[in-house]
Amino acid sequence: MDNNLQSEVKRRGSLQRKETLAGFIFVTPMLLGVTCMVLLPILAAFYISFTEWNMVTGVKGIKWIGLDNFERLLVDKKFIRALENNFLFLFTVPAYMMISLFLAIIINRYVYAKAWFKVIYFLPYISSIVAVATVWRVLFHPSLGPVNQLLMSIGIESPPKWIADPQFALISVMMISVWISIGFNMIVYLAGLQSIPKDLYEAAEMDGANGWFRLTRITVPLLSPTSFFLLITGIIYTFKVFDLIAVLTQGGPAGSTNVIVWNIYESAFINLEVGYASSMALVLFGCILLITVVQWIGQKKWVNY
Numbered sequence: 001m002d003n004n005l006q007s008e009v010k011r012r013g014s015l016q017r018k019e020t021l022a023g024f025i026f027v028t029p030m031l032l033g034v035t036c037m038v039l040l041p042i043l044a045a046f047y048i049s050f051t052e053w054n055m056v057t058g059v060k061g062i063k064w065i066g067l068d069n070f071e072r073l074l075v076d077k078k079f080i081r082a083l084e085n086n087f088l089f090l091f092t093v094p095a096y097m098m099i100s101l102f103l104a105i106i107i108n109r110y111v112y113a114k115a116w117f118k119v120i121y122f123l124p125y126i127s128s129i130v131a132v133a134t135v136w137r138v139l140f141h142p143s144l145g146p147v148n149q150l151l152m153s154i155g156i157e158s159p160p161k162w163i164a165d166p167q168f169a170l171i172s173v174m175m176i177s178v179w180i181s182i183g184f185n186m187i188v189y190l191a192g193l194q195s196i197p198k199d200l201y202e203a204a205e206m207d208g209a210n211g212w213f214r215l216t217r218i219t220v221p222l223l224s225p226t227s228f229f230l231l232i233t234g235i236i237y238t239f240k241v242f243d244l245i246a247v248l249t250q251g252g253p254a255g256s257t258n259v260i261v262w263n264i265y266e267s268a269f270i271n272l273e274v275g276y277a278s279s280m281a282l283v284l285f286g287c288i289l290l291i292t293v294v295q296w297i298g299q300k301k302w303v304n305y
Helices: 002-048 068-075 077-089 092-110 114-126 129-139 146-153 169-194 198-206 211-222 224-240 243-248 260-270 274-302
Strands: none
Touching: 002 274, 068 274, 077 169, 077 224, 077 260, 077 274, 092 114, 092 169, 092 224, 114 169, 129 146, 129 169, 129 243, 169 224, 169 243, 198 211, 211 224, 224 260, 224 274, 243 260, 260 274
């Protein structure tokens, strides 16, 4: 009996080792990709942020300067303005989340042919950002754009110049970002709404609960994991926004739409200050990490799993 038990244990141990080895073989390509494309560049950026380096000079041109790059960031008005713009850009996240939730509820409850509406609202998200930004650049043209033509036709003599006006440029880019992001968030909210048991709504309705009560006490709490996911991904996206800025404004006019990623691009690939750009990248990484950690801590108080 003992021999049979020992042989069974050995057989199971051998099978488990084979399964573990097979698992490692399957994930090895992914691990190599993550290591080469993510981990090593992060470590390289961390080291280079403490150096002064022009890519043209090659690896031999790397010069260790310690914390000089970070000290320069503290007094760099252009970087501070970019950081402020990024934090202002964060307001797009609650804006499109609320609009997306409203549309998702309307479509889920009252609209027929839901698949068509999903496609219509999702198209801006899957479309080329370059194409979308080009279209909006035409729409926001200060004098000939359809938006200002419409405003002038209804009696507004001096409409905003939108992306050509330092006071309205960042707001214009934020509005475009909201318009692009609504589709994805709405689709995710629709999936979350369809996972809520209908029995809860029926029971609440039988107890006399009105629509507002059902929304605030059933829908919103049970969608909190979905909202948490969209909040995290949305905030990360706002800190990484680059393509809209690159096509529409290139950080202008007068630095009004300059954001951290565009600043990193200018420093690294135009001014060739790779060390200084790497220090900005580390600050960006720290901002995203800090906000994410705060959200993970705070989600225990408002997310219902």
